[in-house]
Amino acid sequence: xxxxTINCWSYSVRYQLFDWDNNKVxxxxxVERVIIGDSFFDHEIPGSPTVRIEQDCxxxxxxxxxxxxxxxxxxxxxxxxxxxxxxxxxxxxxxGEKFTHSLLIDDEVMAAVREMVQLAPQHNSNNIxxxxxxxxxxxxxxxxxxxxxxxxxxxxxxxxxxxxxxxWYEEYGVRRYGFHGASHLFVSRRAAxxxxxxxxxxxxxxxxxxKGASLCAIKNGASIDTSMGLTPIExxxxxxxxxxxxxxxxxxxxxxxxxxxxxxxxxxNMKSGMxxxxxxxxxxxxxxxxxxxxxxxxxxxxxIEAYRLKKxxxxxxxxxxxxxxxxxxxxxxxxxxxxxxQTLQGxxxxxxxxxxxxxxxxxxxxxxxxxxxxxxxxKIFVIPTAEELVFAEDTAAILAGTYTDPAHFPYSFxxxxxxxxxxxxxxxxxDAGEG
Numbered sequence: 001x002x003x004x005t006i007n008c009w010s011y012s013v014r015y016q017l018f019d020w021d022n023n024k025v026x027x028x029x030x031v032e033r034v035i036i037g038d039s040f041f042d043h044e045i046p047g048s049p050t051v052r053i054e055q056d057c058x059x060x061x062x063x064x065x066x067x068x069x070x071x072x073x074x075x076x077x078x079x080x081x082x083x084x085x086x087x088x089x090x091x092x093x094x095x096g097e098k099f100t101h102s103l104l105i106d107d108e109v110m111a112a113v114r115e116m117v118q119l120a121p122q123h124n125s126n127n128i129x130x131x132x133x134x135x136x137x138x139x140x141x142x143x144x145x146x147x148x149x150x151x152x153x154x155x156x157x158x159x160x161x162x163x164x165x166x167x168w169y170e171e172y173g174v175r176r177y178g179f180h181g182a183s184h185l186f187v188s189r190r191a192a193x194x195x196x197x198x199x200x201x202x203x204x205x206x207x208x209x210x211k212g213a214s215l216c217a218i219k220n221g222a223s224i225d226t227s228m229g230l231t232p233i234e235x236x237x238x239x240x241x242x243x244x245x246x247x248x249x250x251x252x253x254x255x256x257x258x259x260x261x262x263x264x265x266x267x268x269n270m271k272s273g274m275x276x277x278x279x280x281x282x283x284x285x286x287x288x289x290x291x292x293x294x295x296x297x298x299x300x301x302x303x304i305e306a307y308r309l310k311k312x313x314x315x316x317x318x319x320x321x322x323x324x325x326x327x328x329x330x331x332x333x334x335x336x337x338x339x340x341x342q343t344l345q346g347x348x349x350x351x352x353x354x355x356x357x358x359x360x361x362x363x364x365x366x367x368x369x370x371x372x373x374x375x376x377x378x379k380i381f382v383i384p385t386a387e388e389l390v391f392a393e394d395t396a397a398i399l400a401g402t403y404t405d406p407a408h409f410p411y412s413f414x415x416x417x418x419x420x421x422x423x424x425x426x427x428x429x430x431d432a433g434e435g
Contacts, residue, residue, distance in 0.1 A: 001399075002026070002084050004138075005391040006064065007091040008130030010122055011036055013063040016388040017071060017078065017085075020396050026078040027071060028388075031063040039063070043070050045078055060126065061133035068137060087142045089395035090131050091182070091387070093123030093232075095147030096173055101405035102150065102394040105131060105143040113145070119173060120231060122269065144395040151181030151406045154222040159319075162229075176234075178226035180208040180330075182390040184216040185406050187329045187383045189414035190368060192221065194381060195324055199414060203320045205313055208385065209333035211239035211282065215309070217316035222407055225319055227312055233269055236312060237305045239282035242272035244308070277301040284332045284339065306342035313343070317350055325379040326352060334384050335363050340371070344380070351377035366420060386420075389413065 001021055007014040016028040029043040029050075039057040044050045053070065057063040070076050079085070090105070096116045103109065110131070117124045135143055152160075160176040161169060168174040184206045191206075192199040199221035206216045213236040217225040227235030227243075237243045250264050259267070275282040278297045281290065284305075291298040317323060328340055337360050344354045353376035362369040362382040372380035393411060397403035412418060 001086040001396065002079065003087050003089060003392045003395050004085050004134075005089045005091070005388045005395075006130050006134055007388070007391075008060050008126045010126055013060055013067065013130065014388075015064075015067050016392070018388075018392045020392060029067070031057055031066060033057075034060060034063045041066055041070065043067075043076060045076070051076055059133075060129040061136070064130065064133045064137060082138060085138060085141065087144065087395050087399055088134050088138060089144045089146055089391035090127065090134070091148065091391060092127045092131075092145045093148045093179060094120035094177065095145075095149045096177070097153070097175075099145070099147045100150055100153040102144055102146045102398060102403065104398060105135075105145050109145060119177070123232070142395075142399055144391075144398055146182060146391045146394050148179045148181045149177040151185045152176075152178030152216070152223045152226050154407060155224055155226070159225045174230055176226070176229045178214065178216070178223065179228045179232050180212070180214045180216075181223075181406070182387040183208045183329060183385040184214075184218070184223065184226070185411075186386050186390050186413060187327045187381075188216075188218050188221065189411055190383050190418075191325050191327045191379075191381055193414060193416050193418065194368065194370070194383075195379065196416070197324070202324050203322060204325050204327060205316045205320070205323065206327045206329065207309065207313075207333055208330045209236070209309070209328065209336075209339070210330035212241065213238045213243075213309075213330075213332070215312045215316065217319050219320050225316065237301075237308050238273040239284075240270050240273045240275045242268050242276065274301045274305065277304065284336050288336065288338055302339070302342065306339055309339075309343045310345075310347070313347065313352075314350075323351070323378050325381055327381045327383055329383050329385040331365075334365055334382055337363055340382075352380065353378075354380060386413070 003018045003020050005016045011034050012030055012032050013034060014030045017026045019026050027045050031041045033039045034057045037056060039055060041053040042050050055066055068082050071079055072082055092113060094116045098112050113124060113128060187206050188204050189199055191204055192202045195202060202221055204218040208214050212232055214226055214228045216223050233241050235243050253259060254264055274287055278287060278301050281287045287298045287301055291302050340359055344352060353373040355371055355373045359371040362371050365384050369382045371382055403409055
């Protein structure tokens, strides 16, 4: 079966095309600058150089049309006709409390996803646009929704309820949901395999660090807490998001500077974090380069990010108890050894001992590496994530009638003999700085 995975963001569409029966990726890529103009499409076939196609895409449908046209073209295509695509797996950011696992998309599911736009307006609306476009362009085949929030539905009530008027939760669904679920799922199962233990016997802290960043406390294989909340803005300091701040700051600035709620939301999501501190950079590669050249603001941003990650590790150690492993993933988590070293400095008292030489060598988007010292009671892993593989496997299992839920499904990548036989397209390597 040929499975297409689609991940729609505000201004980009990422895809991978899987030959599921033969366990390989046929092609992958990303259309950038959707809607905002000067769009371009980086398309890669494994073993071939990345091809850049420049074409304006005023909406997500045009971007998906471009992807499908390229996949079937005589020069760059990997399939002869779009009818060869048997199913599409769509990443959906917010599933609320209604969706605790992946499932086939029908009118009822779409109606519920639309209702949750208010919980993730910058995400679900774009996911909906991608689903509607793909359904129109690829009718008559199954489309599956894979929810970012599903993996975190195992959190206990005391972890996801905010100390706010309880009717806000009852009437509006205000609670902690968490995101990056497919990534935390993938790397936690891989870590369990590397530890040689069943996932249900593993206590882990996973750190997905990219442009967006979230940490997850995993006890006996299940998410019991995570740093992102009702929206993806809560938690660690990120590329452009502020993360945890005093909730009194927004109303204070709104009054002092006559800023509207919509403007404040944009500031906190798009103009804060590393970009807010440095005034110029959100990409950690730029920040580290300028820091090493003596830029004080970049050094401050670097130190703030690492310090806040360290505080979350400490909090989750208290929540989990004895820890088996820490796992770094996503573009920054995998490639920025400097951030890992700074974050883990001083945690030896908790049995977390870094091998600095191994850490500096662990900068691959395709290899899984142990960076803890041999005598460290807690293992430290760098594991490149593969969210699209989760999307594809959920889709295939749902169609086969074997899927259960994120906590209990026996994923192929959870096995000790799992091999990364698929290819990570170069177009996804932009995450090395800001994924």
